[in-house]
Amino acid sequence: MATDGGTAQVYPSKALGFLTLGSSIYEVLTSLRRYPRVFPSISVIYEASAPLSTPVVLLLDANGLRLRFDGQDQRLRLIEVLDFQKSRLTYNGGELAKAGTGTGGPAFRNIYNKLFGPTYPGEYMEDQGVYVLSYPGVAFSFPVEKQDKKPDDFVSLLMGSNAHTASSMAIYNGSSWSDARDGLFTKPVTTPRSPGINSASARLSSANDEVELVRLHDDNKVELVRRHNKPFCITLHLTTPQELVAELGPPSAIYRKNDHRLSIHRTHSMSGRGIQDDTDDTEPEDPPSDDDKDVSDVSATSNSDYFYNYFQHGIDIFISSARSSYHPVATKIILHGNVPGSFEFQRYRRSRWVIELADTGKKSELKLHSEMSFDEALPKLRERFGEGQRPMLLNRGSDSPSSSCELLGGWEDGDNGEKTTTLAGKSAPEATFGNTELFGFPGFIFEVLKNRAVSSLTVF
Numbered sequence: 001m002a003t004d005g006g007t008a009q010v011y012p013s014k015a016l017g018f019l020t021l022g023s024s025i026y027e028v029l030t031s032l033r034r035y036p037r038v039f040p041s042i043s044v045i046y047e048a049s050a051p052l053s054t055p056v057v058l059l060l061d062a063n064g065l066r067l068r069f070d071g072q073d074q075r076l077r078l079i080e081v082l083d084f085q086k087s088r089l090t091y092n093g094g095e096l097a098k099a100g101t102g103t104g105g106p107a108f109r110n111i112y113n114k115l116f117g118p119t120y121p122g123e124y125m126e127d128q129g130v131y132v133l134s135y136p137g138v139a140f141s142f143p144v145e146k147q148d149k150k151p152d153d154f155v156s157l158l159m160g161s162n163a164h165t166a167s168s169m170a171i172y173n174g175s176s177w178s179d180a181r182d183g184l185f186t187k188p189v190t191t192p193r194s195p196g197i198n199s200a201s202a203r204l205s206s207a208n209d210e211v212e213l214v215r216l217h218d219d220n221k222v223e224l225v226r227r228h229n230k231p232f233c234i235t236l237h238l239t240t241p242q243e244l245v246a247e248l249g250p251p252s253a254i255y256r257k258n259d260h261r262l263s264i265h266r267t268h269s270m271s272g273r274g275i276q277d278d279t280d281d282t283e284p285e286d287p288p289s290d291d292d293k294d295v296s297d298v299s300a301t302s303n304s305d306y307f308y309n310y311f312q313h314g315i316d317i318f319i320s321s322a323r324s325s326y327h328p329v330a331t332k333i334i335l336h337g338n339v340p341g342s343f344e345f346q347r348y349r350r351s352r353w354v355i356e357l358a359d360t361g362k363k364s365e366l367k368l369h370s371e372m373s374f375d376e377a378l379p380k381l382r383e384r385f386g387e388g389q390r391p392m393l394l395n396r397g398s399d400s401p402s403s404s405c406e407l408l409g410g411w412e413d414g415d416n417g418e419k420t421t422t423l424a425g426k427s428a429p430e431a432t433f434g435n436t437e438l439f440g441f442p443g444f445i446f447e448v449l450k451n452r453a454v455s456s457l458t459v460f
Helices: 025-032 108-115 154-159 199-204 241-248 374-385
Strands: 007-011 042-047 056-060 065-069 076-081 088-091 123-125 130-135 138-143 168-171 211-216 221-226 232-235 253-255 306-310 315-320 329-336 353-357 366-369 392-395 408-413 418-423 435-441 444-448 454-459
Touching (some): 108 130, 232 241, 366 374
Parallel strands (some): 007 088
Antiparallel strands (some): 042 418, 056 065, 123 130, 130 138, 138 168, 211 221, 221 232, 253 306, 306 315, 329 454, 392 435, 408 418, 435 444
């Protein structure tokens, strides 16, 4: 889309303006909110009971657009134009339809003869009453009245009059719509989550690379799997801030939290570590911005303790000098899930992780991943570590949201159990998020939502 409200170029298989296939929902929402006059209304639609296994939808009603993301990795898979009158769209210098004229979408004759040219026979979707004309990476839907007998030649039928105009357009990655649609939300994505990242820039500096996955191993090893460069391994209690900056670049923010009810007490042993109530006296380096506030409820405990916030990677890294008499070291990592409906939605890009702990003879093997329901993960954790502590309730409703994306008007029930959230502006009335549960095990703390999705994972 054009950020100035002008025309947006259609790039089959790739993008519509700056909306690029493969981008993360974090990247897209952050970009959209920079231009509130162009995109005044943004709605997030998701399945409340399964937000990580079903697609997440952004509806830009004022622009006639719908963006569909897969639930697991939250990457843009499908761009749909639902109303050609609300956006000015061009392809190879030609305008698809005259926006604002009330004449609807582009005519079949114009698409077939001028803009895109002849193509293979389309597909008649009898249950929807539409004929889909498909090209590599782009497809158009044309309403066709149901008839007693299917026409032998839909092209001739639709070519006969300019009255046959497209009702919608889809931009996707594939040779045709019929080939692409079945694996649309499950097949691997080759494009980066942040469109500006490429192999050249990433290899020039590893700080320009993306973290694709976080692997959690034995011996305090946290492996950051990157898109272009070799994995970077953080060893908790050994890796220094200088090493982090060299590999990941400067953090988006540095945060010293000055108060909170929850603090993970530091001990010299991984075993027996628990969740306890506490407060701390740390202060921020500078007056915090909206994006700096409440980045974590895991608090620092001295003036020399602080967080490196990497919003674009979905991680916070806790730096403490109490672990070493020589220099500060990383002692904890918080991995954020960016789960729709959670308190932290749109503060961080989604971080995907896997836990891979080997069988030691005394302790069973443990394999978990970020998309797993916690009800499925809990028996495996107890098999490895024992029953563990009772979960602690964390009341998110007592905090006022200050994320980069506000929730207005509460929740609205949609069809099929979906939830819709309207996003806009910087200020919003306080929203009630309800309680989350914190489950502690040696080296891990899981924050679990009511729908049993893991909202965040603290590794220490």
